[in-house]
Amino acid sequence: MKLIRSKLAILAIVSVAAGPLSADESLPVRNCTWCHGSSAQGFMMAPRLAGQRDQYIENQLLSFRDHIRDNPLSRQYMWGAAANLSPQTVHDLSAYFSTLPTLPANDGDRQLAAAGRTIYEQGIAESNIVSCLVCHGPNAEGVREIPRLGGLSYSYLKRRLEQWGEGFHAAAGPMPHIASTLSPNEIDALASYLSFVGSASVE
Template sequence: MRKLGVMKRIGLKTASLAIFAFALSTLSCWAGEIAAVRNCTWCHGTGAQGYTVAPRLAGQRPQYILSQIRSFHEHTRDNPFSIQYMWGAVASLGPYTARDLANYFASIPPRPANDGNGAWAARGRTIYMEGIPEANIVSCYACHGPNAEGIRDIPRLGGLAYFYIKARLEQWGQGYHSTPGSPMPLVATHLGAEEVEALASYLSFVK
């Protein structure tokens, strides 16, 4: 009986240690994920709604966020801000944390930036919905959806900041890249300054 009592006490202590270790590892994972979120929100805003040069992550397609993290990690997305900030930011980001971040930001309701030029919005909507036939450019709607909500790893454009969309279109036109195989550099080279202005303005107002 005495031996049985000792064995029970040892078993209880072992179980307690196992529960404590599990709880500690869980808390460590949570702490790590909280730190990862905080690292993103330093630039993308505490509500992940973005700033002028850092795009809104809230409501973005999770597949798109993951594809961009991969492009930063592989140095495919090569515009100046990506090289300066994002290449280093994702260098030690593991695949599970990246997935959790993508799902977390996708779950936050997005708010439109509403910072474009209203006078250009109508023309921008026409380009978005109909393309530019004379320049052989198909509608943005064909890939990004009727409300610019994005599809799978094609990004949500609706409500992104005017300055950000304008800068990205200009960078693609200058030869910078993003995801391998993206048609955007080719599309952007056929857009004039007014078309870029119109598209960026219109999309900033889309909810």
């Protein structure tokens, strides 16, 4: 948290001296990449935007604007960031980031990846949890407004699942119920596996 705050403080100071925008860069894009990385691959708890489903990004920006996505970092950073975005800017940002190439984070626990893959592909019958691929696709690529999970960072995925279980963003379809049913070990395994999806080690 301190590192994120420090980065934002530094960016606020240097933004004036950031130089002219490149031919394919808009000010909203630059604002996003300050936290999400210059190639939108993510930074710490700021998730990767590159290659994410455009409908999902658009829905999340609207969710931030309308204060529906209400976990602590959303309140602290994204509510303000999305507050004054026009519908056209929301659409353009979503389309832009969805076209960028993806790189898997590869930052989970490899020893847990096999267990996480089993949960993703088969679900947990005794907990009445269906396989994740039913909604997110066989390669965790997402479908329409359902997000791509493959290759997102372990820390981001773990915290999102934990926060759903804690009651944040309660309007997010079936996820709050599913996440509240997962044990800490199951969350660790699932987040670890997904962080490697897209790399040769799990293909």
